[in-house]
Amino acid sequence: MFYREAGDFKTSYREDNQTFPIRLDRAGYWIALIVAFLVIPFFVNDYWVNAVFAPFFIYAIAALGLNILTGYAGQVSLGTGGFMAVGAYSVYKLMVAFPDVSIVFHVLIAGGITAVVGVAFGLPSMRIKGFYLAVATLAAQFFLVWLFNKVAWFYNYSASGQINAPERTVLGVIVTGPNTEAWAKYLISLVFLVAAAWFARNLTRGMTGRKWMGIRDMDIAAEIIGVNPLMAKMSAFAVSSFLVGVSGALFFAVYLGAAEAGESFGITKSFLILFMVIIGGLGSIFGSFAGAAFMVLMPVLLKNVLVGVLGWPTALAAELEFIIVGALIVIFLILEPHGLAQLWRLTKEKLRLWPFPH
Amino acid sequence: MxxxxxxxxxxxxxxxxxxxxxxxxxxxxxxxxxxxxxxxxxxxxxxxxxxxxxxxxxxxxxxxxxxxxxxxxxxxxxxxxxxxxxxxxxxxxxxxxxxxxxxxLARTFQNIALFDGMSVLDNIMTGRLNYMKTNMLQQAIWWGKAEKEELENREKVEKVIDFLEIQHIRKTPVGRLPYGLKKRVELARALAAEPxxxxxxxxxxxxxxxxxxxxxxxxxxxxxxxxxxxxxxxxxxxxxxxxxxxxxxxxxxxxxxxxxxxxxxxxxxxxxxxxxxxxx
Amino acid sequence: MPEQLLFAMEVTLNGLMAGVLYALVALGFVLIFKASGIFNFAQGMLVVFAAMTLVGVQQGQVPFAHLINTIFGTKVHDFGWTVPTFLAIIVAGAAMVFVAWIIEKYILHHLVGQPDIILFMATIGMWYFMHGFAPLMWGSEVMKLDVGLAQGLNDPVLNATEALFGYGFFLDNLDIVAAVIAAILVASLVLFSQYTKQGRAMRAVADDHQAALSVGISLRFIWVLVWSLAGVVALVAGIMWGSKSGVQISLAEVALKALPVLMLGGCTSIPGAIIGGLIIGVGEQLFEFAIGPLVGGATQAWFAYVLALIFLIFRPQGLFGEKIIERV
CATH class of the missing domain: 3.40.50.300 (P-loop containing nucleotide triphosphate hydrolases)
Incomplete structure (x- = not known):
């Protein structure tokens, strides 16, 4: 009943442009933020943070990044895992080399380094399109993982070939290393996620986003009306890789604590993030959240039910997970190529008109 | 110039x-x-x-x-x-x-080249891209310059929308429009560039x-x-x-x-x- | 002749043989891409699935034994018989045709007219699905595949080169068999597409869907046909590959190298797939031989992709692909 635009008159273009044009949505958004920042941190424990919140938040940043590249700018990438590795190894080197600088800067710089690498691997997109480009990005995936495995400098010549996050603090609170408290892990991931979503939203609603979508929808026409395709594609690669790099840095430093390139950032990771974007919704900020939440929660749920309740072996649950995810991808592409975000939009549209059918 | x-x-x-x-x-x-x-x-x-x-x-x-x-x-x-x-x-x-x-120079196309994934408004806004000069960092922050510029250009675009009498479809995705209206939106996009x-x-x-x-x-x-x-x-x-x-x-x-x-x-x-x- | 050069020659020869295997996987891609414009990411997984099915049938394994045992608390594993190799190959081939039919009916049929990139992502979904389904059906242990192909080193080559250069080349019998079978397979595919009614229809569809439809060719039949052919090609590739290194799911990742092969050769060209396969097979062996030791080795992990990437920058349509003309 209250879910209406009616009575909520827009008197300026500014109000017309806002992210949530419906009053109830705006309220919901603020409530969600307040709960996320001021309520949940008091209740979370290690299990919830490690199994759900931290991976959800950190993957959501990567999904935002890939969604900008694939969903908004139309360039499919299968190199996300490799770019996450760049973020992880950059932040590791920075943390070790400059222990006095705040980890927040390290994470941002790691994102910047990843952006540079992303642009380098994105340059071929000037000549190669569609699935050709997707396969070309596999070059980034395999090359980067190989690089971090083979060049000992990147893991500071450690015997195991692993990188381990040293203990660092933000405002006196430990956020990395084995002594990190659950709520600290939770909050730092959340802060980065909210900032990432804010930037992504602003970029995609402005002229940058329109240029990206123009290239996605019809690249030749976009160029003829004045979009510089090189700049548009490279900026998409840069922003996308930046976010993916930040995600990789947090994934290693905050979430895992220790990582090895092939295991943590293999091609499976690239697929995982791509699937988040497809299931969540190509070209949607909300979709990146929904997709990440889904892909994090689904295995947890599956594992709890199959392994926890029914007592099945883990290997079997893992195989079923592959099957379910694969099937879901195909089903979504067939039935709703715009993913969960579109389902959500349709539900809201129905709700707005309720109780009338049209 | x-x-x-x-x-x-x-x-x-x-x-x-x-x-x-x-x-x-x-x-x-x-x-x-x-x-x-x-x-x-x-x-x-x-x-x-x-x-x-x-x-x-x-x-x-x-x-x-x-x-x-x-x-x-x-x-x-x-x-x-x-x-x-x-x-x-x-x-x-x-x-x-x-x-x-x-x-x-601005142009329209014989086989309509609109951006199907975007709304009518966004399509026409693309026509303003040579007038929008804020950099990506300013756009990412949005408050201030980027928003101001967006609203100024929105006003210009609204004039074109009025001129071509397409106010009612402003927020519709162009993919859903009939052929004749698509042609008009395409003209609007070209006009928005003030060529x-x-x-x-x-x-x-x-x-x-x-x-x-x-x-x-x-x-x-x-x-x-x-x-x-x-x-x-x-x-x-x-x-x-x-x-x-x-x-x-x-x-x-x-x-x-x-x-x-x-x-x-x-x-x-x-x-x-x-x-x-x-x-x- | 200097030792290094002989070494390099041997490496090249071995690379050629590895290239044949890549080419076999790439061949399946080309068949599907030509007839339907679908870039089938899952081809490598089809190879693994075909090989697993073959071994499973041959050794009389109970499908889904793992799942059945878990649900019903039973302890089934195999039927206690072994199926003759020849029969097992036929059964596995039939299974691949069945898979093709399922894919057409439940996936492709519903995605007709969608953008290429959506279809591409759907095949990634298929890849993922089979990544779980194959081990669920046949178990996740490394399976030993033996269909009676010659194994071991080839002595005639060893002796001949020994006599010629004073240095014997090590060459696997299996590789030679693979090369011969690949040649036969390609030849029969070409004959099929040139001289049979179905082959002609297939080429017509590849040329122009609409026109083919309008002269009464059933698109669905052709799609099932090419996916079946691709499945059979996958089976052959799976037999070769599995005989060499055993069958396990990680093989699919190696088979992904057929993608750069394909891009190098041009997606629509059968000779392109073969020559691309050989170039990459030889290229990655030689690169590892010459540069590998300097940079820590294992360059095969990325060489094929980087080579294809660099090559595509200069020639986006690949070696034998058709040039794309852009229009407004």
């Missing part, structure tokens, strides 16, 4: 005033001996003509005459093997299509009589109110003769006539090649 503009309007001796009171200035675009080949096929053969400030210039000809190729040469999508394109008194160096657009030269590729193709009348009215209004120079390709002879100040006639990649509608109508070559057949 300013100098060039003054030169073309003020210093030109042969500017004149039309019967309906519009001032036609000097030459804005001059195409000199253009030849365009695709492999062995000659699409345009040694064509020269000019477009003057403030006029409506039509390019007509039967199917396959090379009209669209000509427009693509003007908008920089095809690079002719021979010949020169002069714009505002300067020879245009080889440039990419987006650079041509930045010089003040100094507007290229229209068959703006009335596939429309019914009513839609054609609307479109003709819009074209005349654009030319009249904003003084926009327009070059258009059209099949519909009647419409072309009514709309345009001067007409170029092409056939098999060659120019066979050039002049006012009356002159062209009486040109024997044109009658043989085109009018004679079309008016049977």
């Amino acid at each position: 300013m100098d060039a503009m003054n030169m073309s309007t003020d210093t030109n001796p042969d500017s004149y005033v039309t019967d309906d009171g519009r001032t036609i200035g000097g030459v804005v675009m001059d195409l000199k001996n253009i030849t365009l080949r695709f492999g062995g096929v000659v699409a345009i053969k040694d064509i020269s003509f000019d477009i003057r400030e403030g006029e409506i210039r039509a390019i007509i000809g039967p199917n396959g005459a090379g009209k669209s190729s000509m427009l693509n040469v003007i908008s920089g999508f095809y690079k002719p093997q021979e010949g020169e394109v002069w714009f505002r008194g300067k020879k245009r160096p080889p440039m990419r299509p987006y650079q041509v657009a930045q010089q003040g 100094s030269l507007l290229l229209l590729d068959e703006p009335m193709a596939g429309m019914n009589v009513e839609e054609k009348e609307d479109m003709s009215r819009f074209i005349l209004d654009v030319n009249d109110e904003f003084g926009t120079t327009i070059a258009l390709i059209e099949h519909d002879m009647g419409v072309v003769m009514d709309l345009s100040d001067r007409v170029v006639v092409m056939d098999y990649g060659k120019k066979i006539g050039d002049g006012t509608p009356d002159e062209v109508r009486n040109n024997q070559d044109v009658i043989d090649a085109y009018l004679g057949v079309a008016h049977d």
Whole structure:
């Protein structure tokens, strides 16, 4: 009943442009933020943070990044895992080399380094399109993982070939290393996620986003009306890789604590993030959240039910997970190529008109 | 840029005033001996003509005459093997299509090239991209410069939306629109760029009589109110003769006539090649 | 002749043989891409699935034994018989045709007319699905595939080169057999597409869907046909590959190298797939031989992709692909 635009008159273009044009949505958004920042941190424990919140938040940043590249700018990438590795190894080197600088800067710089690498691997997109480009990005995936495995400098010549996050603090609170408290892990991931979503939203609603979508929808026409395709594609690669790099840095430093390139950032990771974007919704900020939440929660749920309740072996649950995810991808592409975000939009549209059918 | 503009309007001796009171200035675009080949096929053969400030210039000809190729040469999508394109008194160096657009050319397409995944409003806003100068960091932060710029340009776009009477579909995704409206949105996107030269590729193709009348009215209004120079390709002879100040006639990649509608109508070559057949 | 050069020659020869295997996988891609414009990411997984099915049938394994045992608390594992190799190959081939039919009916049929990139992502979904389904059906242990192909070193080559250069080349019998079978397979595919009614229809569809439909060719039949052919090609590739290194799911990742092979050769060209396969097979062996020791080795992990990437920058349509003309 209250879910209406009616009575909520827009008197300026500014109000017309806002992210949530419906009053109830705006309220919901603020409530969600307040709960996320001021309520949940008091209740979370290690299990919830490690199994759900931290991976959800950190993957959501990567999904935002890939969604900008694939969903908004139309360039499919299968190199996300490799770019996450760049973020992880950059932040590791920075943390070790400059222990006095705040980890927040390290994470941002790691994102910047990843952006540079992303642009380098994105340059071929000037000549190669569609699935050709997707396969070309596999070059980034395999090359980067190989690089971090083979060049000992990147893991500071450690015997195991692993990188381990040293203990660092933000405002006196430990956020990395084995002594990190659950709520600290939770909050730092959340802060980065909210900032990432804010930037992504602003970029995609402005002229940058329109240029990206123009290239996605019809690249030749976009160029003829004045979009510089090189700049548009490279900026998409840069922003996308930046976010993916930040995600990789947090994934290693905050979430895992220790990582090895092939295991943590293999091609499976690239697929995982791509699937988040497809299931969540190509070209949607909300979709990146929904997709990440889904892909994090689904295995947890599956594992709890199959392994926890029914007592099945883990290997079997893992195989079923592959099957379910694969099937879901195909089903979504067939039935709703715009993913969960579109389902959500349709539900809201129905709700707005309720109780009338049209 | 300013100098060039003054030169073309003020210093030109042969500017004149039309019967309906519009001032036609000097030459804005001059195409000199253009030849365009695709492999062995000659699409345009040694064509020269000019477009003057403030006029409506039509390019007509039967199917396959090379009209669209000509427009693509003007908008920089095809690079002719021979010949020169002069714009505002300067020879245009080889440039990419987006650079041509930045010089003040805007166009529509024969097979509608709108961005299907975006709303009507966003599509038209893309027309403003040469006017929006905030960098990506400012846009990412949004508050301040980026938002201000967005709203200023939104206002310009709303004027175009009013002008073309498409307020009601502002937020509709273009993919859902019927053909006639899509054509209008495409025109809106081109107009939003406030071009100094507007290229229209068959703006009335596939429309019914009513839609054609609307479109003709819009074209005349654009030319009249904003003084926009327009070059258009059209099949519909009647419409072309009514709309345009001067007409170029092409056939098999060659120019066979050039002049006012009356002159062209009486040109024997044109009658043989085109009018004679079309008016049977 | 200097030792290094002989070494390099041997490496090249071995690379050629590895290239044949890549080419075999790439061949399946080309068949599907030509007829339907679908870039089938899952082809490598089809190879693994085909090989697993073959071994499973041959050794009389109970499908889904793992799942059945878990649900019903039973302890089934195999039927206690072994199926003759020849029969097992036929059964596995039939299974691949069945898979093709399922894919057409439940996936492709519903995605007709969608943008290429959506179809591409759907095949990634298929890849993922089979990544779980194959081990669910046949177990996740490394399976030993033996269909009686010659194993071990080839002595005639060893002896001949020994006599010729004073240095014997090590070449696997299996590789030679693979090369011969690949040649036969390609030849029969070419004959099939040139001289049979179905082959002609297939080429017509590849040329122009609409036109093919309008002369009464059933698109669905052709799609099932090409996916079946691709499945059979996958089976052959799986037999070769599995005989060499055992069958396990990680093989699919190696088979992904057929993608750069394909891009190098041009997606629509059968000779392109073969020559691309050979170039990459030889290229990655030689690169590892010459540069590998300097940079820590294992360059095969990325060489194929980087080579294809660099090559595509200069020639986006690949070696034998058709040039794309852009229009407005």
